[in-house]
Amino acid sequence: MVVLVVAVFCIASLAKAADTVKVGLISVLSGPLAVIGNGEAWSAEMAVKDFGTVLGKKIEFVTRDHAYNPGLANEKAKELYEKENVDVIVACPNSAAALAVAQQALLHKKPFMSTSAGTTDLIGKNCNRYVIKMNYNDYMLATTAGLWGAEHLGKRWYTITTDYAFGHDLLKNFTAALAKKGGTHVGNDMVALQTADYSPYILNALKAKPDVLVLLNVGSDTVNAMKAAVQYGLKKQCKIVHAQLFEPSIKGAGIEIFADNYVAAPWHWKVDHPGAREYADKYLKLHNERPHYMAAAAYSATWQYLEAVKRAGTTNPESVIKALEGHTFRDMFNNPGYIRPEDHMTVAKAYLLRVKRPENVKEKEDFFDIVGSVPPEEAYGPPNLFGCQMKGF
Amino acid sequence: MKIDDKRSFWILPLAALFFLVLPFITPYKALASQMLIFGIFAIGYDILFGYTGLLSFGHAAYFGLGAYGAGLSLVHLSVPTLPALLIGVIISVLFALGIGYLSIRRRGIYFAMVTMAFAQMIYFIVFKWRSLTGGSDGLQGVPRPNVGPINLSSELTLYYFILFFFMISVFLGIRIIHSPFGKAIECLRENEDRARSVGFNPTRFKLMSFVISASFAGLAGGLYALLQNFVPLHALNLDTSGDIVLITLVGGKGTLYGPILAAMVILFLKDLLTSYINIWPLFLGLFFVISVMTFRRGIFKELKEKLLKF
């Protein structure tokens, strides 16, 4: 019986026809982080539809859920490259998952546009020529906020870090940026992932009397940390900077908690880039919410891939990669963006956002003000800062 | 599982044929390999849970240790494939000896909780030791060195390589169950006091069973590292422990073939569902509940009863 079911499904899923271009997306489509993944999937699909056809061929789009599990991501990448015969994989949040997919890209010799994983290993010791990194990375998030914050917010910083790879990397980069601007790191707490009660760490922070509290965490941890910070009066005493903060978290916990907090971001839907507002409005109409920068990055990655196919005149992976390396482009996400050939990182101007107070929110999900920016050379650092030795072809 | 009538005579060749063509039936070949790996894991777990009656809620530890053991040897020590797998098994066994010795003394739910506690501790250590294990990123870049003339880089070849180990595991599993040891642990499961009065040392047998099941898990883990070319931290997670319990229970504990079949079906379903439906945890939960409520003896035991009635 199992055999029959399997056979039916195999016949049902046709291999990719030769006259289409197939874009695959792997992301987190279930669980609490699905808000990120759904945004990416919707945007990439929008890009495919908006692009229409490329080189006279139809564009197909498939998605796979990795449920934020690196092992699953690895399998899905294999499935997409092998069985679905996709020409490219985009997105893939979760650094461990992205590293696995990058490896599969090298093994299958097909491109991977990584947009939502932060690890600088992708442009460092695990780099390969089939991977193009877009959007942010851990260095950029921390350095942008650190450089700008040390100048504008204060010199004494206290960090609360989630105890895993992402947190550690952010901490390292933050403290380096802080030191560059003459700031002092007055203390740090390592907190286990998914901690519910942040009060002991907030107490630690209070004791250190910082100018700025930095929360190097995401999701539930950020919300729990902020709830404690508000209750124990820390929010009144200092400024607060986040590593990452998206609209869904603000919706999920209420904007009062986050008001006046800062975060670095590569993009915001109100940014002054060509097509950004149109994209955000179309997204709002279709999905009743505003896009976060992960979603926008997926759109841009898909679009730039298809543009590169057009420029190269073929879907042949090596030619498309060559068309992307060293390329400068202007779209609604990066204006301009430049894909460095040394490490395949796409660099662009980075912004500083501040969460609005509830009374200032004029439109739906209009949560942030853009209060500053940092030029790409400073935000992303010099090319090949992480020692990438390109392999692949 | 003896060959006792003409109908069962056909099981063996049919099964052999099935496994030979499996990679061509599944959506992608790596899935078939995964099914075999969890089948091996399930055999070992059934020996412990089904035949000895010990519910371990931390068996992911041995799976994970096998994976990291093999993976680390491949990455840092550059050993060939077969010794790496052996190292994985040895590491699992060593930990199982220690943890088993401490846990065996308790029964029932306390045993389950102690095993869980130890599994969490191992998870934590592996997680923190980022310089060695890669921490939450997992162990990246696990190679697949050739085994003699056999090149394992093709998924298909790797499948048959894993199939070889699968067949050995099945064979070993059956031999263990039908051996005097196998009878002894079943006796233990039914009535420990009586077993003791007949002269069996329960502690020694329980520990042996624990270690044996860990060795299967360790082998499965090592093969998993080869398959994925990396070791995800998730292999040590409580979820993975829960998965193997579910698989064994749904398949029918104490049957060996039940859990193997369940492993394959559940893995296949999981893959299928995640590709098409985004609310699959709901279905998994529902499936779990239904299985526990109705298929108390396990789906395959129930099916077998019905089939034999023909």
Place this chain on the structure above:
Amino acid sequence: MDYNFIFAQLFNGLILGSIYVLLSLGLTVIFGTLGVVNFTHGALYMLGAYATYTFVTLLNLHFIIAILICPIIIGLIGIFLERLLIRKLYKLPHFYNLLLTFGIMFFIQDVIKIVYGPEGEPFNIPRFLDGSINLGFMLLPQYRLFIILITGFLALGVWLFIDKTKLGAIIRAGTDDSEMADALGINIPRTFTLVFGMGAALSGLAGVIAAPVQDVQPLMGMNFLVEAFVVVIIGGMGSIKGSIISGLIVGELITIGIIFWPPLATTLIYIFMAIVLIIRPRGLMGRAAFFE
């Protein structure tokens, strides 16, 4: 050594401990009297929080009403689950119910995720409990004091109920020897259902109390679940006194871990649990009869 600071942290550990006590009361009552390891505990806790959100934010009722009504609702859900599913497995080995409740937990969590959405709901401390009290060595949020008081009140109440009332005696009799109790005319099935409902209500209440201080999202119970089990095992499964003491100890252990070496904090309690289980598996105050 800043003694003020350490004292503040230790005092805070008491609050954390109170949350654990609240969490483990439901678990220990059910295990102690029914022998069921209730994995749905985490899901019921989460349901309590969501019920509070629904009542207070969506229906605009007062928080006090939520405290009174929501646990009853969760208790009724518990009773429903018990009558429909759980009671059918009492005669089987205990791990069947463990696995059943495990599956139910996933199901409930996903239903909530589908109905409310996965990103969680905003919920803050109600106005009348907002604000802080200056204790000298620290600024204590009023709400945290409220948690300690409610927990104390509840713990005392549950203990008195089980230990001193006639209904409590019936429950204890039903557990110690259900056949004899049945022979004496006590309606065992009804008693068990009642106890399960009570345990569920306690879990739900913990969720109500936690909603203002924790991120209200579908998986909020999962993380606490394992720790709640640790508390119950250390205290002794089935002992209310044990759960209270153990909850406070665990709260302090975690806090001490955080003061000296934060990453170790949660593992510390696992190590402690393993030690307790190996040396004295019945826990600090549990009854030897069960499962030793």
